[in-house]
Amino acid sequence: MNGPSLAVRQRSLGDPSIGFPLWPPLVNGCPATSTAEIAYPLEVDYDYDRVDPALFDQPVGPDLARWAPLLPPLHAPTLGEGGTPLLEVAGVHVKDESRNPTWSHKDRLNRVAVSAAVGAGAPGVVVASSGNHGASAAAYAARAGLPAIVLTSADSPPAVQSFVRAYGARVLTVPAAERWPLMRQIVDRLGYHPVSNLTVTHTGHPFGPEGYKTIAYELFRQLGTVPAAVFAPTGYAELLYGVWKGFTELRRLGVATSAPRMYACEPAAGGPHARAVAEDRPAAIVELGPTDAYAIACPVGGHRGVRALRDSGGEAVLVTDGELREARQDLARQGLWVELSSAAGLAAHRRLGRSFDGPVVCLATSSGFKDLDVGRERAEVLTGATVDDLL
Amino acid sequence: MNGPSLAVRQRSLGDPSIGFPLWPPLVNGCPATSTAEIAYPLEVDYDYDRVDPALFDQPVGPDLARWAPLLPPLHAPTLGEGGTPLLEVAGVHVKDESRNPTWSHKDRLNRVAVSAAVGAGAPGVVVASSGNHGASAAAYAARAGLPAIVLTSADSPPAVQSFVRAYGARVLTVPAAERWPLMRQIVDRLGYHPVSNLTVTHTGHPFGPEGYKTIAYELFRQLGTVPAAVFAPTGYAELLYGVWKGFTELRRLGVATSAPRMYACEPAAGGPHARAVAEDRPAAIVELGPTDAYAIACPVGGHRGVRALRDSGGEAVLVTDGELREARQDLARQGLWVELSSAAGLAAHRRLGRSFDGPVVCLATSSGFKDLDVGRERAEVLTGATVDDLL
Numbered sequence: 062m063n064g065p066s067l068a069v070r071q072r073s074l075g076d077p078s079i080g081f082p083l084w085p086p087l088v089n090g091c092p093a094t095s096t097a098e099i100a101y102p103l104e105v106d107y108d109y110d111r112v113d114p115a116l117f118d119q120p121v122g123p124d125l126a127r128w129a130p131l132l133p134p135l136h137a138p139t140l141g142e143g144g145t146p147l148l149e150v151a152g153v154h155v156k157d158e159s160r161n162p163t164w165s166h167k168d169r170l171n172r173v174a175v176s177a178a179v180g181a182g183a184p185g186v187v188v189a190s191s192g193n194h195g196a197s198a199a200a201y202a203a204r205a206g207l208p209a210i211v212l213t214s215a216d217s218p219p220a221v222q223s224f225v226r227a228y229g230a231r232v233l234t235v236p237a238a239e240r241w242p243l244m245r246q247i248v249d250r251l252g253y254h255p256v257s258n259l260t261v262t263h264t265g266h267p268f269g270p271e272g273y274k275t276i277a278y279e280l281f282r283q284l285g286t287v288p289a290a291v292f293a294p295t296g297y298a299e300l301l302y303g304v305w306k307g308f309t310e311l312r313r314l315g316v317a318t319s320a321p322r323m324y325a326c327e328p329a330a331g332g333p334h335a336r337a338v339a340e341d342r343p344a345a346i347v348e349l350g351p352t353d354a355y356a357i358a359c360p361v362g363g364h365r366g367v368r369a370l371r372d373s374g375g376e377a378v379l380v381t382d383g384e385l386r387e388a389r390q391d392l393a394r395q396g397l398w399v400e401l402s403s404a405a406g407l408a409a410h411r412r413l414g415r416s417f418d419g420p421v422v423c424l425a426t427s428s429g430f431k432d433l434d435v436g437r438e439r440a441e442v443l444t445g446a447t448v449d450d451l452l
Numbered sequence: 453m454n455g456p457s458l459a460v461r462q463r464s465l466g467d468p469s470i471g472f473p474l475w476p477p478l479v480n481g482c483p484a485t486s487t488a489e490i491a492y493p494l495e496v497d498y499d500y501d502r503v504d505p506a507l508f509d510q511p512v513g514p515d516l517a518r519w520a521p522l523l524p525p526l527h528a529p530t531l532g533e534g535g536t537p538l539l540e541v542a543g544v545h546v547k548d549e550s551r552n553p554t555w556s557h558k559d560r561l562n563r564v565a566v567s568a569a570v571g572a573g574a575p576g577v578v579v580a581s582s583g584n585h586g587a588s589a590a591a592y593a594a595r596a597g598l599p600a601i602v603l604t605s606a607d608s609p610p611a612v613q614s615f616v617r618a619y620g621a622r623v624l625t626v627p628a629a630e631r632w633p634l635m636r637q638i639v640d641r642l643g644y645h646p647v648s649n650l651t652v653t654h655t656g657h658p659f660g661p662e663g664y665k666t667i668a669y670e671l672f673r674q675l676g677t678v679p680a681a682v683f684a685p686t687g688y689a690e691l692l693y694g695v696w697k698g699f700t701e702l703r704r705l706g707v708a709t710s711a712p713r714m715y716a717c718e719p720a721a722g723g724p725h726a727r728a729v730a731e732d733r734p735a736a737i738v739e740l741g742p743t744d745a746y747a748i749a750c751p752v753g754g755h756r757g758v759r760a761l762r763d764s765g766g767e768a769v770l771v772t773d774g775e776l777r778e779a780r781q782d783l784a785r786q787g788l789w790v791e792l793s794s795a796a797g798l799a800a801h802r803r804l805g806r807s808f809d810g811p812v813v814c815l816a817t818s819s820g821f822k823d824l825d826v827g828r829e830r831a832e833v834l835t836g837a838t839v840d841d842l843l
Contacts, residue, residue, distance in 0.1 A: 120511045120513065121513065122511065122512065122513060122535075123537040123551075124537070139539075140537075140539065140787045140788070141537030141538075141539055141548060141551070144513075144535075144537075146514040146515070146531075146532030146535075146553075147532075148530075148531065148532055157532060157553070159555070160514075160532070160551050160552075160553070161551075162537075162548070162551070162787065162788070163789070164550070164555065164819065164821075200787040200788075200789070201787065203784070203785055203786055203787045204786055204787035210842070213831070215831050215833045218827070219826075219827030219828070219829075219830070220611045220821060220826050220827040222827070222829065222830075222831055223820075223825070223826040223827055223828070223829060224789065224820070224821065224826075226829070227784045227789040227820055228784050228785065228787060228789065229781075229784060229785040231842070232831075233834055233837060233842075234831035234832065234833050234834060235833065235834050235835070235837055236833065236835055239835070239836070239837065243837060243838070243839070246838060246839035247839055247842070250839045251839060251842070390620075393594070393618045393619050393620060394594055394619065394620045395594055395595055396531050396553065396591040396592065396594045396595035396619060397531070397553070397591075398554070398591070398615070398618040398619060428555065428821070429614075429615070429618055430555075430611060430615065430819070430821040434614070435610075435611050435614045435615075436609070436610030436611040436613070436614055436827055437610070437614070438610075438613065438614060438617070439610070439613075440604070440606050440613050440623075440625035441625065442606045442625050442626065442627065443624055443625060443626050444626070444627055444630070445630070446624060446626055446630065446634060447634070447637060448634070448637035448638055448641045448642060451601070451622070451624075451638070451642070
């Protein structure tokens with residue numbers, strides 16, 4: 062049922078007729094179609110005719126290797142990523158991605174992207190990130206025995222700074238504007254493999270969203286059908302695009318007959334994908350206002366998200382921090398403590414106010430431990446309290 | 453394959469010939485055998501003749517309901533607990549219990565204990581805990597629609613205090629010595645169901661360790677065999693006893709032919725189970741010195757742990773904070789960031805220095821986010837750094 066990777070080439074999202082060999086991963090975006098203003102990403106193409114549809118009969122569980130035929134080669138060992146539960150909460154289906162090895166969805170991407178680093182023979186991995194992505198990349202690099210450099214900024218929460226440092230990576234806290242130039246130097250001079258973005262609009266790692274595809278495969282198994290809509294917290298839209306691609310593959314392979322509408326759930330303080338769609342552009346860059354949803358607070362968007370929204374008939378939905386806080390609290394009061402950014406799916410579903418003819422899935426990307434307000438409250442000690450004080 | 457609970461009665465661990473009806477759960481220990489010095493716990497007995505051995509053929513996955521015949525009735529809804537990965541790290545098999553709904557093993561207990569509260573018709577749940585147990589109980593109570601009161605102390609880490617408060621429970625921070633008298637009042641006067649201990653030596657909830665049994669069932673499936681040894685971070689030894697009971701059931705049902713040696717991994721600052729075994733007593737209370745392993749720092753032990761150690765041919769192993777830190781770092785440098793207490797399994801395995809004729813499992817109970825030193829380090833911002841600074 063499993064088997065080797067059937068990945069055959071990289072293909073440009075700027076012009077799907079343009080292909081490139083699978084190796085090396087083109088970490089600078091499509092060299093043929095990108096311009097000075099818009100960088101086009103690449104995706105991975107497979108020998109789909111050789112996929113055994115029985116692949117989708119297997120139970121949901123940890124380790125992406127179960128989907129190996131439809132992933133790039135997995136050279137990096139697993140930490141048991143994926144196989145996360147789907148829970149009915151607050152009237153929707155919530156995919157609890159906090160149940161991954163480093164407690165966010167990023168582990169799916171990093172199993173694949175660090176595998177690319179190993180496969181490319183890189184001496185190390187470099188990533189620019191203030192949180193989940195950096196820690197996850199560090200964990201997978203550690204598991205694979207590769208050194209890692211994480212370029213982070215000082216504004217991430219204290220607990221998250223401990224998290225990023227825990228896995229033994231070299232962590233450099235630098236001003237935000239200096240992160241990308243420094244990453245470029247580390248790539249060019251040390252030969253480290255970048256697992257975050259290097260281009261003017263976001264392209265990221267060409268293999269990265271392939272890891273997120275597995276969420277679509279799992280949802281199809283867990284629901285027994287294709288959902289009508291998927292709401293994804295959206296920063297650079299790698300998650301949104303990856304999940305969308307997974308559903309298109311299920312349809313292409315004849316396993317499913319439909320695909321969901323995809324919703325990019327962006328903080329109202331920014332929203333580059335909302336802007337790009339509104340202005341009918343391939344990608345956009347926006348001013349970013351203040352928001353506590355730091356995990357999805359991105360001024361720079363990319364073409365992947367625009368493609369997922371257009372091709373699926375979905376929309377970008379902007380949500381305020383107030384709406385995020387309310388959704389986060391409602392999830393917590395039903396037993397799920399998610400990061401503020403992770404509540405964007407439920408918040409956007411509510412704001413959209415649209416009903417769907419089928420299951421609605423909200424992706425909850427990460428754990429509540431990673432928020433800015435964690436650990437801020439000091440407990441007041443009550444002495445001599447009795448039950449009467451509780452009445 | 454699944455089906456209703458086959459639980460039939462509560463049975464005394466003080467004298468196995470003494471049984472009680474299954475309901476109500478006897479939350480004050482065995483009323484027949486306990487003395488002023490030693491409280492004896494109860495366990496749950498099943499109609500084992502009616503268990504279909506095919507129960508153990510099902511895949512490992514979330515939701516304890518898959519093991520329903522061998523659990524007390526599950527009246528509380530799932531949060532997707534259990535089904536955690538087993539990873540080969542540092543020469544042992546590590547069961548990563550940080551992959552539970554509130555990122556610790558406690559979710560297995562609380563699915564069962566909060567179910568008991570629902571089944572008993574209690575108007576709420578009360579728990580005394582500084583961390584994982586309190587947050588987990590609050591989450592399951594929230595999911596079940598029951599109010600919860602958590603009695604906590606001021607010395608838990610700031611991030612953990614946010615965690616415990618997140619699920620909407622009433623959290624009271626009281627001096628440690630006042631927690632149990634206040635809990636007693638809440639039980640007696642409000643009728644709240646206690647999901648932590650009320651007795652002189654530890655007995656805890658009579659149904660609680662049943663949730664931990666599922667770890668044994670999962671390990672048997674994941675390894676394809678019974679491990680030779682299981683190392684469990686040990687505070688009150690509910691985990692140790694529960695896992696042991698699960699293996700004895702597999703043997704009793706003819707599914708397995710052996711059972712592992714069980715190792716209680718206690719902080720050297722305390723160690724009531726090491727003391728009880730050394731002095732051949734049913735349970736012990738010790739002085740507790742300083743340790744950062746707060747999740748397993750218990751002066752009060754119980755009879756469950758003593759039974760698991762004696763009956764399995766295992767031992768209690770005391771580990772220092774230094775040994776814990778080293779084990780925690782070694783796990784993190786291979787991609788697993790665990791709580792200091794969670795590293796007790798690996799630390800004790802190393803200290804014991806014994807080789808086994810079969811797989812060795814270390815239970816990693818919880819996530820690194822919950823430690824005392826999380827968020828303490830402040831990042832120094834480097835400006836103008838170049839790649840040359842890295843060489």
